Amino acid sequence: MIKAELDKTKGILHARPSGPLEAADFDRLAALADPYIARKGELAGLMIETKEFPGWKNLAGMVKHFRFVRNHHRKIRRVALVTNARIGSIAEKFARHFVAAEVKRFPAEHAGEAKRWLSEKTS
DSSP, X not given: XXXXXXXXXXXXXXXXXXXXXXXHHHHHHHHHHHHHHHHHSSEEEEEEEOSXXXXXXXXXXXXXXXXXXXXXXXXXXXXXXXXXXXXXXXXXHHHTTTOSSEEEEEOGGGHHHHHHHHHSXXX
């Protein structure tokens, strides 16, 4: 399950996974992101805040997750991974090879710093 909200003034989608990820979670994220992207062209950022990677509820959740990434990675300028989980460091390095967005990990205690980074203008 993912709780999410979109800051329309800054163009930042904030996602907080709280349990195994399901296909419907990515439908909810798309429902928040897609209308904004249609109006503005892109999101300034996606902030994923989690203590640990919750995994997927089933294969459908994993597939929908990968499709969400495939369909949105060129439309999101930056991704902040806010976590102390080891997977955060691995995901940061791995994502650099597969997504267009700039990806950066922040310790769990630094959510404010992550939001500031997402809000910064890039050149």
